[in-house]
Amino acid sequence: MMYAINIYGEVGVFDNLPQARQEDLMSGHRALQEKLGARGDYVSVKLMPPSAAVTVNPAPTPDQDPLIVDGPFAETKESFLGFYAAEFDDLEDALAHARMISSPIARLEVRPIDWAGGVISTQ
Amino acid sequence: MTDWLEASFAAQRPKALAALTRYFRDVDTAEDAFSEACVKALAVWPKDGRPRDPFAWLLTAARNSGLDKLRKAQRHRRLLAQHPLDLEPAEIMMPDPDELRDDVLRLLFMCCHPALDRPDQIALALKIVAGLSVVEIARGFLIKPKTMEQRITRAKKKITSNPVAFETPSPEERGRRLGEVSLMVYLMFNEGWSTSGGDVQIRPTLCREAIRLARLLAELFPSMGEQSALLSLLLLQFSRRDGRLDDAGILVAFEDQDRSKWHRAEIAEGRAWLLKSQRISHQGPYVIQAAIAAEHARAPTADELDWPLIAAHYAALYAVQPNPVVKLNQIAADAKVKGPEYALRQLEPLAETLKDYRWFYTMRAAFLTDTGEAKAAILAYNTALGLNPTEPERVVIKSKIADLEKT
Incomplete structure (x- = not known):
């Protein structure tokens, strides 16, 4: 079963953490990536802050162009910061992996994947 | 916790x-x-x-x-x-979000009070808006905490005795405030990036806080291209912090820097903000400077830089900001395409205006070295030495002179 581990949190908090705490967080992510990598293919995405986004809203009428707005889709307390996607044995297994990157500054959503395709990397 | x-x-x-x-x-x-x-x-x-x-x-x-x-x-x-x-x-x-946006701008603008000199404006913004402790700010400015404490207290008194209006600003006033505040953030970064005199070349606290404030402005004013561009510019510049000095603490010329030391994540983010701001305009001073910085960050090696493009960017920048230092940079880019003799001729008209600017002389010296005029080059380097270079700069200039004296 494929699951996505979606990460939500308050923007900017990570940057304000002391170096040591940032390291703690990153080591959790590194451990998860190593573990997933050893088991097979996985996707890991860290997004830039939502304010860097541009939103494409649907065209008001069919004969018009979509509306482009210079800003994120929604101003919310918690933002979508990134996600993992991989094959897991079952829900328990996915939750166990999500626990590896749990921290006081993030809420994790483990959601089943309906369809996945493509291969991307910034490396 | x-x-x-x-x-x-x-x-x-x-x-x-x-x-x-x-x-x-x-x-x-x-x-x-x-x-x-x-x-x-x-x-x-x-x-x-x-x-x-x-x-x-x-x-x-x-x-x-x-x-x-x-x-x-x-x-x-x-x-x-x-x-x-x-x-x-x-x-x-x-x-509500609009009100909050004006509130943040007002608070930053209060710190830019004209009765305060620039370093005090910056210190006040660091204290009030960024929430840094006096000790941290004093370290950033390389002065004693006690002295910084006094300066901040005095600055605070000045801004409260002449307050900024709390009404919602008109669009013109908002634009003016945004310009002033952006300039303060830009200068905060520069203050951290290169100090004039002294032996420290970069103070990361000031640079990081300037980036944080630029990020805040870009987030609050998403439809203002110049604020996105300012953030882009600062990120691209800061990405090079580890390449600027070699292991011995000697300043490395931009083109000779080890590009593997540049931080890729900041370059990527800087580029993303530049692309976003260019959707709005290509004309503003920050967007042009960010475009130049992005070209430097893009090229895998210094030989692959698009110098005609960089020269065109500087020409555009000079059109909106006609100051001699911009001209100097344009000449440096032109020199790569048109050669040192051309560049030396272009420098002539700036000699009087930039007679106290050490980079004028180091640049002139470099062109003179290229045209084989060693004696004149040494003379120019010596003039630069007399104009209060930072310690790392002094080391570089002296080694250039030593090389020239060997020939």
């Missing part, structure tokens, strides 16, 4: 303090109220869990604690008389 919470408070601080300053019409009251709210959160959140909206929680707690103090304190009678406040706290205090 405390670390995580404090990181969250730091992220909320600029906006919270801005809203509280408008509410109380007084920066000191706002600062005290916010600190009290944080203390309260430290006690309550670990026990009851984080509130759904931490910002609204902090703001409400701060407002209530501030009001409490106002009611009690004798010394605030005058303030109360001037600005009658609703002393009955409503459930939640939450300014």
